[in-house]
Amino acid sequence: MKAAVFYRPNEPLAIDDVDLADPKPQEVTVRVAAAGVCHSDLHMIDGLIPCPSPCVLGHEGAGVVEKVGEGVTYTQPGDHVILSFIPSCGQCPYCIAGRPNLCTAGNRAATRGTLLDGTTRLSKDGKPVYHLTCTACFAPYAVLPESSLVKIRQDMPLDRAALIGCGVMTGVGAVINTAKVQPGSSVAVIGCGGVGLNVVQGAALTGAAQIIAIDINDYKLELAQQFGATHALNSANEDALSAVRNLSPGGVDYAFEVIGRPETMRQAFDLIRRGGLAVVVGLAPAGAEVSLPAGVFLQEKTITGSSYGGTRPRIDMPKLVDLYLLGRLKLDELISRVYPLEGINDAFEAMRRGEVARSIVSFA
Numbered sequence: 195m196k197a198a199v200f201y202r203p204n205e206p207l208a209i210d211d212v213d214l215a216d217p218k219p220q221e222v223t224v225r226v227a228a229a230g231v232c233h234s235d236l237h238m239i240d241g242l243i244p245c246p247s248p249c250v251l252g253h254e255g256a257g258v259v260e261k262v263g264e265g266v267t268y269t270q271p272g273d274h275v276i277l278s279f280i281p282s283c284g285q286c287p288y289c290i291a292g293r294p295n296l297c298t299a300g301n302r303a304a305t306r307g308t309l310l311d312g313t314t315r316l317s318k319d320g321k322p323v324y325h326l327t328c329t330a331c332f333a334p335y336a337v338l339p340e341s342s343l344v345k346i347r348q349d350m351p352l353d354r355a356a357l358i359g360c361g362v363m364t365g366v367g368a369v370i371n372t373a374k375v376q377p378g379s380s381v382a383v384i385g386c387g388g389v390g391l392n393v394v395q396g397a398a399l400t401g402a403a404q405i406i407a408i409d410i411n412d413y414k415l416e417l418a419q420q421f422g423a424t425h426a427l428n429s430a431n432e433d434a435l436s437a438v439r440n441l442s443p444g445g446v447d448y449a450f451e452v453i454g455r456p457e458t459m460r461q462a463f464d465l466i467r468r469g470g471l472a473v474v475v476g477l478a479p480a481g482a483e484v485s486l487p488a489g490v491f492l493q494e495k496t497i498t499g500s501s502y503g504g505t506r507p508r509i510d511m512p513k514l515v516d517l518y519l520l521g522r523l524k525l526d527e528l529i530s531r532v533y534p535l536e537g538i539n540d541a542f543e544a545m546r547r548g549e550v551a552r553s554i555v556s557f558a
C-alpha cells in the first residue's frame with residue numbers, strides 16, 4: 195500500500211509503497227477513513243522533535259475495523275473506531291490510577307515507533323518501517339494494539355471522528371481534565387490553531403466567562419471567536435501581557451500555551467493571577483528549557499503540562515462524539531481542507547503558512 199513515509203527531517207514526506215503484515219495477538223487492522231494533519235508531525239518533519247526513521251506518520255485518525263488478531267475481545271470487524279495515539283498496557287501504576295495517557299509501555303512504544311511488543315508490522319523491502327505512535331494513519335490501513343482503539347457510534351461521520359483522535363481531545367481535554375476550568379472563570383489561550391481552537395471551545399463548554407484568544411494570525415483569531423472566544427488579541431501588534439491585564443486585572447485564572455515555544459510557555463505563566471494555573475499543551479523542541487521568575491513562587495501559581503488532554507480515551511472520546519451529534523461541539527468548522535494522501539506535503543505547507551484550522555487526508 196502507499197503511505198506517507200518520513201525518512202529525514204527537512205524533507206517532504208515520501209509517498210512510498212510499504213508492506214503491512216497481519217495483526218499479531220491483541221492487535222487489530224483498521225481501514226483508515228481519514229487522518230488529521232497535526233503540528234506534532236510537522237515538528238518531526240522540521241527536525242524539532244526526534245522521529246524514528248523510516249516511519250509512517252499520522253496520529254489523528256478514525257476508521258473501520260477490518261481484521262482482529264488472536265485474543266482480541268474489545269472489538270470486531272465492522273466496528274467504527276477512533277485511533278488513540280497513546281496505547282495503554284492496563285497494568286502499570288499509571289493505567290491502574292486511571293491515567294492511561296501516562297502509561298509507561300504505551301509512551302515508550304509511541305515514541306519508539308513500534309507496536310507494544312517492540313516490533314513493527316510495517317516494512318519495506320523486508321526491513322522494518324516504524325509506526326508513529328502505534329497509529330501510522332497516513333496510510334489506507336494500519337495495524338494497532340487493541341488498546342489504541344476507541345469504539346464509537348456508527349452514525350458518527352468518520353472524518354469528523356478522526357479529529358477527536360488528537361486535536362479535539364487534546365484541546366478540550368486540557369480544559370476539562372487537566373485544568374478542570376470552573377464556570378465563570380477567565381481563560382487565555384495562546385496559539386489558536388487546530389489544538390488551540392479546541393481549548394477555546396472546551397473553555398466555552400465549561401462556561402468560562404472570559405476567553406481571551408491570543409495569536410499572531412488574524413484569521414486564527416476570527417476562528418477563535420467563532421469557537422467561543424470573548425476577546426481576541428494579536429500579539430504581533432500589541433503587548434499580550436498588558437492587554438490581558440487590562441481585560442482581567444491581576445491576571446487570568448487559567449492560561450494555555452498551545453504553540454510549543456518556550457517564550458509563550460513563560461508568557462502563559464506571566465498571564466495568570468496569584469493562585470492561577472498555566473497549562474502547557476504545545477510540544478517544545480527537544481532540549482528546550484523555560485525559565486520562571488523565582489520571586490513569584492509565593493504567589494502560588496501552578497504550571498503543568500497536559501499530555502493528550504489528560505484523556506481516558508474510552509471514557510472521553512465517545513462523549514465528544516455525543517456532544518458533536520447534539521450540535522454542541524464544533525468539528526465541521528475545523529476542517530478547512532481535504533487532501534488525498536498524495537497532497538500530504540501541501541497540507542503541511544498550508545499549516546506552516548497558517549492558512550488552515552485543520553486539514554484532513556481522506557481515504558474515502
Ligand code: PAD
Pocket residue numbers: 231232233234235237360361364384385386387388389390408409410411414429452453454455458474475476477478500501502503545548551
Ligand atoms: P497549528 O500550527 O495548527 O497552530 C499553532 C498556532 O500558533 C497558529 O495559529 C499560529 O499562528 C500560532 N502561533 C505561532 N507562533 C505564535 C506566537 N509567537 N504567538 C502566538 N501565536 C503563535 O498547530 P496545532 O494546533 O496542531 O498544535 C499546536 C501545538 O500543540 C504543537 O506544538 C503541537 O505539537 C502540540 C500538541 N500537543 C499535544 C499534547 O498531547 N500535548 C497533542 C497535539 C499537539
Ligand code: ZN
Pocket residue numbers: 232233234235253254360361
Ligand atoms: Zn496531534
